[in-house]
Amino acid sequence: MVDSAREQVSRPEVPPLLEVNDLRTYFHTEEGEVRAVDGVSFKVGRGRTLALVGESGCGKSVTAQSLLRLIHPPGKIVGGSIRLHRGEGEPPLEVLEERANSPALYELRGGRAALIFQEATAALSPVHTIGNQILEAIRIHQKISKKGATELALDMLERVGIKDPKLCLRQYPHELSGGMRQRAVIAMALVCNPELLIADEPTTALDVTIQAQVLLLLKQLQKTLNLAILLITHDLGVVAQMADEVVVMYLGRVVESGSVRAILKKPRHPYTIGLLESLPSLTPIGQRLPSIRGSVPALTELPAGCPFHPRCAYAVPGRCNVGAPPPLEALPDQRFVACWRTREVALERLLQRKAEAPGSVGGEGRAPESAAAAGQGAVAPSSPSAELLGDDRAEAAWFDSEPPASDSEGAGPGRKEPA
Amino acid sequence: MSLLQETTPLLSVRGLCKYFPVLSQGLIRRRIGVVRACHEVSFDLARGETLGIVGESGSGKSTLARTILRVTRPSSGSAMFYGEDPVDLATLSAAELRPIRPQLQMIFQDPFSSLNPRMTVEQIVGEPLLIQRRARGGELEDRVTAMLRRVGIRPEYRSRYPHAFSGGQRQRIGIARALILEPALVVADEAVSALDVSVQAQVVNLLRDLQEELGLTYLFIAHDLSVVRHVAQRVAVMTRGEIVEIGETAQVFDEPQHDYTRRLLGSVLEPDPDRPRL
Numbered sequence: 211m212v213d214s215a216r217e218q219v220s221r222p223e224v225p226p227l228l229e230v231n232d233l234r235t236y237f238h239t240e241e242g243e244v245r246a247v248d249g250v251s252f253k254v255g256r257g258r259t260l261a262l263v264g265e266s267g268c269g270k271s272v273t274a275q276s277l278l279r280l281i282h283p284p285g286k287i288v289g290g291s292i293r294l295h296r297g298e299g300e301p302p303l304e305v306l307e308e309r310a311n312s313p314a315l316y317e318l319r320g321g322r323a324a325l326i327f328q329e330a331t332a333a334l335s336p337v338h339t340i341g342n343q344i345l346e347a348i349r350i351h352q353k354i355s356k357k358g359a360t361e362l363a364l365d366m367l368e369r370v371g372i373k374d375p376k377l378c379l380r381q382y383p384h385e386l387s388g389g390m391r392q393r394a395v396i397a398m399a400l401v402c403n404p405e406l407l408i409a410d411e412p413t414t415a416l417d418v419t420i421q422a423q424v425l426l427l428l429k430q431l432q433k434t435l436n437l438a439i440l441l442i443t444h445d446l447g448v449v450a451q452m453a454d455e456v457v458v459m460y461l462g463r464v465v466e467s468g469s470v471r472a473i474l475k476k477p478r479h480p481y482t483i484g485l486l487e488s489l490p491s492l493t494p495i496g497q498r499l500p501s502i503r504g505s506v507p508a509l510t511e512l513p514a515g516c517p518f519h520p521r522c523a524y525a526v527p528g529r530c531n532v533g534a535p536p537p538l539e540a541l542p543d544q545r546f547v548a549c550w551r552t553r554e555v556a557l558e559r560l561l562q563r564k565a566e567a568p569g570s571v572g573g574e575g576r577a578p579e580s581a582a583a584a585g586q587g588a589v590a591p592s593s594p595s596a597e598l599l600g601d602d603r604a605e606a607a608w609f610d611s612e613p614p615a616s617d618s619e620g621a622g623p624g625r626k627e628p629a
Numbered sequence: 630m631s632l633l634q635e636t637t638p639l640l641s642v643r644g645l646c647k648y649f650p651v652l653s654q655g656l657i658r659r660r661i662g663v664v665r666a667c668h669e670v671s672f673d674l675a676r677g678e679t680l681g682i683v684g685e686s687g688s689g690k691s692t693l694a695r696t697i698l699r700v701t702r703p704s705s706g707s708a709m710f711y712g713e714d715p716v717d718l719a720t721l722s723a724a725e726l727r728p729i730r731p732q733l734q735m736i737f738q739d740p741f742s743s744l745n746p747r748m749t750v751e752q753i754v755g756e757p758l759l760i761q762r763r764a765r766g767g768e769l770e771d772r773v774t775a776m777l778r779r780v781g782i783r784p785e786y787r788s789r790y791p792h793a794f795s796g797g798q799r800q801r802i803g804i805a806r807a808l809i810l811e812p813a814l815v816v817a818d819e820a821v822s823a824l825d826v827s828v829q830a831q832v833v834n835l836l837r838d839l840q841e842e843l844g845l846t847y848l849f850i851a852h853d854l855s856v857v858r859h860v861a862q863r864v865a866v867m868t869r870g871e872i873v874e875i876g877e878t879a880q881v882f883d884e885p886q887h888d889y890t891r892r893l894l895g896s897v898l899e900p901d902p903d904r905p906r907l
Contacts, residue, residue, distance in 0.1 A: 265825035266796075387687070417685035417852060422896040426907045444825060447898030451907045470902045488830035489900055490859035495879065498837070499859065501830035505795040521827075 225295050226253040227405055227438040229302075233290035235269075235276045238283075241510040246272040246285070248462040252455075256405065257432065259439040261453035261470070263446065263485070267506045269462040270442045274408050276441070278319050279305060294322065304525070323349045324399035328411035330391035334383040339474070340367075341379030344398045351402040366397040371427055389420035393427070395397055400431060407432075410442045425452060446489060450474055461509060461517040464538060468545030476548045478556055480522045509513050516550060524555045539613070542604035637711045638673040639813060639846045640697070645670045645706035645719065647689075666692040668870040670706070674814070679840065679847040681861030681878065683854055683893065684809045689870040690850045694816045697848070698733050699726055712813050731761055734812035738819035740799035744791040750777070752785040754805045761810060772809065779842075780805045780835060797828035801835065808839065816848045821856060833860060854897050858882050866890045 235247040247269045254541040255261045262270045276287050292305035303322075308314050319325075327333045335343060344363040347356060354362070360379070367375035369392040383391055392412065399407060409428070425448065432439055441452055449456060449470065456473040458466040458481065466479035477483045484502035486492065493499050504521045507513065513520050519530040529550050538546040549555065647667040652658040666689045674680050682690050696703045699718055708718040712732045721729070736745035744753055755773045758764045764772055765856065774784045780801040782794075791799055800820065807815060817836065821829045833856065839845060851857050857864055858878055865875040875886040885891045900904055 265827065418854065418896040418898075419685065419892060420896070422907065423899075429907055445898070446826075446900040450900045450902045451898045451905060474900055474902055485826055486900065488826040489855065490830070490833070490853075491855035491897075491899065493859065497858060498834050499830035502827035503831075503833065505797050505828050506825070 211483070213587075226255040226258075226294055228254040228440070229291075229293040229295070230273075231278070231291045231293075233273065233276055233292065234247050234288045235272050235281055235285060236288050237285045239510070244509045245462050245512075246509060247276060249290070250333070250457075250459070250462070250464055251290075252457050252464070252467065254406065254438045254440055254455075256438050257436045258454045259432065259441055260455045260457060261441045261443060261449040261457075262457050262459060263443065263449055264459035265444055265506050267461075268459045270459055271410055272446075272462075273459070274325065274410050274440065274442055276412070277305065277408060278323060278325060279308070279310070279315055294318070317351070320347060320399075320404075321402050322404055323406040323408060324402070324404040325408045325410065326392075326395050326399045326412050328414050330388065330395045330415070331383060333395050334391065336383055338382075339379065340381055340383065340386070340394050344379075344394075344401055348401055362401060363397070366401045367394070369398045370394070370400075371423075372397070388416055389424060390418075392416060392424055396424070396427065396431070400435065401435075403435070404437070406438045406440065408440045411444070412441070413448065414443070414445065420610070423449075423486050428452070441473075446474065446486060447491075458485075461506070461512065463535065463548065464519065464546070465518065465548045466546065467538075468543065472543050472545045476543075478541065478545065478552055479518075479549050480524045480555060481518050483555075483559070484521070484523070516548075523556065524551055526551065542608045550613070553613060637715075639676045639678075639711055640674040640848075641709040641711070642673075642697065642708075643662075643671045643707045643709075645693070645696060645708055646704045647692050648704045649699060665870045667696055667703075670870075670872055672865055672872065672875055673849065676813075676846055676847060677844050679842070679861045679865065681857035681864040682848065682850045682867060683852065683857050683864060684867035685852065685893075688867040690867055691818055692870075693737070693849055694818055694848060698735060698816060709860055710814070730811040731763075732813045733759070734807040734810065734815050736800075736804055736817040736820040737808050738817060739823055740796050740803055741791075741823075743803055744799055749788050749790055750782065750794075750802055753802060754793070754809055757806060757810050763810065776805045776809050779839070780808075795828070796824055797831060800824060800832050804832075804835065804839070806864050808843065811843070812845070813889070814846050814848065816850070818850045819852065820849075822853060824850060829856070836860065854882075854894065866893065 230253070233247055233250045234245070237244040237246055250269070250273055252260060260268060262273060264270055272281070275281055277292055279287070287306060290306065294303040294305060303314060303318065305318065323573060341360070341363060344366070345356070345359050348359040348362055355390050363379060364375045367378050372378045372390060372393055378386070378394065386394060412428070413424050416424060428439065429452065431437065441448070443449060450491055453470045456467065456470050456478065457464055458473065460481050466473060466477070466482045473482060474486065477486055487500040488502060502521050513531070515531040515533055516522070516536050519525040522530065525531065536548045536550045538548045539552060540546055541552070566569070645667060646665070646669060648663040648665055650660045651662040651664060653661045670693055672680065681885055684690050688696065692701070695701050697708050699721070703719045705851055710718050710729070712729060716729060729771065739874045751773055754776055755769050756771060758769055774785065777787060782798060782801050791802065794802065799818060820836070821832050824832060836847070837860065840847060849857060849861055861878050863876060864878045864881050865872045866881065866887065867873070868889045874881060874885065874890045881890060882894065885894055
């Protein structure tokens with residue numbers, strides 16, 4: 211953890227390509243105001259991949275659509291900022307300050323930023339050839355002859371691994387297999403040389419072997435084109451293989467964000483913990499799968515207090531079910547967590563893991579009294595011993611620090627600038 | 630249970646084939662070829678066992694299930710079903726199948742399209758009992774209530790419509806409908822694939838509990854290998870309509886013999902950034 215933090219600090223300061231701050235997208239429906247995205251912030255750097263993770267109904271796709279101003283009534287982006295940095299010396303594009311249909315937005319959509327969807331079939335027109343659809347994209351964004359555009363298209367189709375690009379240009383979407391269709395969509399998305407690729411569940415509809423191929427292709431293209439990728443997915447396997455940073459969303463809010471290693475190896479928010487534990491691959495065969503109780507509630511029926519508390523295994527009444535949702539708090543490992551009980555949860559998990567496998571956590575814990583400490587510690591949280599944490603001083607100091615006060619709504623250190 | 634029932638499998642499939650004709654274009658549609666959706670499939674399914682069937686889309690998993698359940702008629706082969714009386718599902722006529730159907734049930738993938746939106750939960754779950762004339766009136770109500778409780782749906786919700794339920798709850802309702810006739814064999818065709826992970830775990834646990842309580846036998850079709858690894862005692866790997874490998878789950882996953890199995894397992898993405906696969 212300390213190593214990866216140092217690594218991040220020592221990297222030269224390049225301004226991120228995309229900066230999203232406190233984005234709020236609400237829908238005004240008959241059942242009332244639906245806060246689909248409620249104060250989401252993140253950054254994506256060039257050549258980096260940020261994964262937006264969460265179950266269906268958590269606001270991932272609305273976030274993506276908001277980035278390109280694709281929200282239609284009754285939806286509305288009611289606040290925040292979306293900043294796309296341009297080359298040196300140029301002012302950044304403030305996406306939310308452009309008026310609808312401004313040239314800058316046309317340039318953004320499909321030009322500087324491209325979007326690919328889960329369903330390649332639905333993204334393609336069934337009555338136009340692949341060639342015509344790619345050429346249309348090129349000619350909207352570039353002043354180029356038809357011949358030049360065709361050459362560009364052929365080149366791009368070849369780069370996404372289509373064996374006979376000339377034939378593919380003449381084919382209709384139904385003549386291609388699912389994997390080939392998704393490749394064609396990727397070619398169409400990348401043909402105008404975007405800086406940002408928003409991939410909304412790009413491989414969910416594909417078979418595992420094809421999924422691996424398409425993800426590998428995205429990774430290779432990212433390297434050669436220095437693409438920033440915003441990857442929206444619910445598949446933590448895809449996240450582990452693709453992402454540099456992860457933002458976990460629940461009911462329109464960020465509940466945890468940080469490096470992929472921090473989030474997947476040491477989840478801190480009970481929702482992230484629950485998501486990871488529900489994966490069958492992490493549970494030994496024959497054991498029951500741990501699951502998160504209940505299901506994602508409708509956004510019109512937001513629980514009071516922390517929105518996750520009715521499903522949370524660590525929630526305590528009087529703390530988690532009252533007042534405002536917890537703010538994002540910065541942890542020592544460049545991570546942000548929105549939970550009132552982060553320290554208690556972390557401690558409980560440390561003790562639990564120690565009880566399951568003595569000696570595996572932190573230093574040498576073989577002392578018999580640690581079992582007794584485990585029993586008490588879980589009830590009355592206190593600072594964990596050095597024995598539990600090993601020599602991670604930063605983490606020990608964090609355990610001893612004050613948790614954020616409940617009355618400072620939105621004023622937490624990480625509220626404005628996570629990641 | 631008699632000795633026969635203890636030693637014979639519940640289902641014994643031998644050389645099952647399902648071919649679809651490929652017809653020429655035009656007015657006179659001549660047969661110009663066949664698609665071998667299922668070719669010479671053989672396996673045994675023991676009572677109380679879960680056999681996982683994995684493979685990519687188009688490998689013939691669903692066709693196999695539909696052929697065994699006689700949604701379609703097999704081209705050749707046999708499927709001996711040792712229910713109350715041993716029968717060959719492959720050769721029975723529609724009329725002969727009718728009394729056997731209650732013992733064979735299916736759980737579908739999409740909890741949104743598999744439930745009739747204009748029927749209440751009570752009607753959806755109770756309908757099989759009515760069709761089979763197994764129960765009516767008070768008894769019907771009692772059995773529906775008991776089944777709803779068993780799958781974790783509060784009986785107070787019985788008069789609600791499917792739209793009022795979440796994906797996971799709908800899948801529970803679909804399971805209740807499949808189980809109310811007390812089937813021996815349940816085919817779960819991608820039954821948890823459309824669910825979010827946290828809810829998927831709940832439904833996987835439910836299917837396991839029900840199997841223990843009711844002694845169910847599952848044919849569990851899924852493309853998600855990690856789910857199959859978790860629920861199935863044995864697993865069959867299908868590609869191009871054929872089973873290329875079948876065996877104990879742990880063995881197939883740990884020591885795959887066939888190239889295709891290895892390729893399939895190699896494509897699974899672990900949720901661990903320290904084990905890069907790409």
